[in-house]
Amino acid sequence: MLARINADPEVMRYRFKPLTRQETDELIDEFEACFDEHGFGLWAVERTVDGQLLGYVGLEVAGDDAPYRPLIHIGWHLAADAWGRGYATEAATAVLDHAFDELALAELIAHTTAPNERSRAVMRRLGMHRDPHDDFDAQWYPEGHPYRRFVLYRITAEEWRARKAGDGPVR
Template structure:
């Protein structure tokens, strides 16, 4: 469990799956994904995330505002599949309910996840990626000190003809993160 000034990054519980499924079936939240997720797909993803955190001790943590005990999304670290052209790596990612956008929560939690990546896991680099049009996520990447690597790629799990296939790749090294933290 990690804590910031306003947030708690924690392991998932069964109570998180339904609000997660609602979030993954929201057109605004999923605007930059190829499709909405069904409740079954969301539950399966939530169980997989929970399992990976149990296995490794870290992952895409559930986010809540202390004293509210309410799931508002996830932020954390993940190891993408080897199909990615830049694998092996650890990525940082987020997905929040739209009711919590614009409050700095994703940035605050992502900064804590980077701190964990570099101080606890002792990683040398963390990546993040999104579709070309996802300006909100790119803004968060920049706020947490990441830079555009100028290594765009076609996401291997999205049809090449799909408008969201091309992705930008952002990176931050441990050294750059340490310089930013000073």
């Protein structure tokens, strides 16, 4: 099922290209290696009414050479027919709760290529905020590529708790 989601050009619009079945299998191996190493990673998102796999949402760890800190970021990736229903925001809310309450992280970031407005909207809905000084060029895109410029949003544990308590800043 994830292979079908990753083969959709609409879902993969801001990546290099749709993935083959084998590439998705390799991706799942990477996800599992992350869980083995860190105890967290990208979780499968299923619709509760029927168990349908919608995609994944969770935490990823960048290498030490990443142009940002902290190295752990939250990400989301859903089937196109699951967009527009709040599933990414709902799943990301559970991930933020887990990250701050169980893993005791102090701060989380999210990043995406600047034109990926849907992903940026999830960040804003979660109360994450952007300082343009944090924006960076993604080295995995070649010079001059239209998706090379990335925006970065962040939220601290304190900000998340204040928001959940209803007294966080409305951005």
